[in-house]
Amino acid sequence: MNASSKNDTNAENGEHMVDLTPIALLETIRSHGRVWGELAAQYGVTNPDPPWKVNLEATCDALSAEACALPLLERRSEEDELSASLYSNVPFPERQLLALAHSMIKRGLVDEKELASRMKQVHDRLTSA
Amino acid sequence: MAKKPTEGEHGHRPPAPMVDEVSDFEVLEMAVRELAIEKGLFSAEDHRRWTEYMDTLGPLPAARLVAKAWLDPAYKKLAVTDGVKASLQVGIDWVNSMPTNFGTPSDYCNLRVLEDTPKLKHVVVCTLCSCYPRPILGQSPEWYRTPNYRRRLVRWPRQVLAEFGLQLPPDVDVRVEDSNQKSRFIVLPMRPAGTEGWTEDQLAEIVTRDCLIGVAVPKPGVTANAKRPVHPAVHPVHHDH
Numbered sequence: 355m356n357a358s359s360k361n362d363t364n365a366e367n368g369e370h371m372v373d374l375t376p377i378a379l380l381e382t383i384r385s386h387g388r389v390w391g392e393l394a395a396q397y398g399v400t401n402p403d404p405p406w407k408v409n410l411e412a413t414c415d416a417l418s419a420e421a422c423a424l425p426l427l428e429r430r431s432e433e434d435e436l437s438a439s440l441y442s443n444v445p446f447p448e449r450q451l452l453a454l455a456h457s458m459i460k461r462g463l464v465d466e467k468e469l470a471s472r473m474k475q476v477h478d479r480l481t482s483a
Numbered sequence: 484m485a486k487k488p489t490e491g492e493h494g495h496r497p498p499a500p501m502v503d504e505v506s507d508f509e510v511l512e513m514a515v516r517e518l519a520i521e522k523g524l525f526s527a528e529d530h531r532r533w534t535e536y537m538d539t540l541g542p543l544p545a546a547r548l549v550a551k552a553w554l555d556p557a558y559k560k561l562a563v564t565d566g567v568k569a570s571l572q573v574g575i576d577w578v579n580s581m582p583t584n585f586g587t588p589s590d591y592c593n594l595r596v597l598e599d600t601p602k603l604k605h606v607v608v609c610t611l612c613s614c615y616p617r618p619i620l621g622q623s624p625e626w627y628r629t630p631n632y633r634r635r636l637v638r639w640p641r642q643v644l645a646e647f648g649l650q651l652p653p654d655v656d657v658r659v660e661d662s663n664q665k666s667r668f669i670v671l672p673m674r675p676a677g678t679e680g681w682t683e684d685q686l687a688e689i690v691t692r693d694c695l696i697g698v699a700v701p702k703p704g705v706t707a708n709a710k711r712p713v714h715p716a717v718h719p720v721h722h723d724h
Contacts, residue, residue: 387511388507389506393502405509410512413515413533416525446625455511
């Protein structure tokens, strides 16, 4: 049995790799955030991926390689599970980002409130004149 | 002496359009990264190195490897026997150019080049997650990451290939290679008819990413991957077979 089918079996038994309880902050982003496909169409931009995707990939690799804080296989399994449930209506790579943040919050690597607060700071920084 | 360019002669084009809006997703990505750095999960320098590495990745080296193999039998022999060594000739050092110098969590150092024949078609998957030969082929496409592709390809390869528009005659065997903790794969497809006398550059153009994964075969005139919508599994598999 490979790990993928093991995960299927776990899911059937009601066991999950990750806590699927929605996280309020991420739910707000999921429902109100504007995805790249929508923004690109509005502004006439043709590149298929958002500019932040490369940073997201680097973050995922660095989390796995530099401190083993979030090993690759665990993150990907959780991303699969979250992609089929909570974030099933979110396109890629926004879905990957939400799943990463979800996995980090559920592990206690970051706190939801501190993430919300940092997001406000980052937003203010990016939109200040 | 070269003529000094004057304004308007630089070949400058108007700037490409940009998204003039800060999205919640962009902000979330930055906030996650900044907090991870502050908490010491990785350093800003680690992240810079990984980003730089990601930026170098693309499908061109793998396409070049195939084109060279089509033109040079000795190189082809090297490619199928020692993919890592053959990669050096297309500018990819699997061992020493990684940020870690011993592969990455998803780019281990054993590349195998799978040679198609008239009676054998290879196709690559990662049933476990989405391992992909990133150093030589770039980032994986979205469909490659989906459980739908990963689960179904190993069970019904011929049908899944047909969904990609690749219909194989019954007398052609399909071999699915499952990426694993140590090995990465690319497909060396057969050189198509109608490419006689072509240069390496011309040949490399028709070796698309999908040909290198094995879900398409090269065709003269086809230089881009077909767009593929991503669907969840309609009938998820519930048992091991």
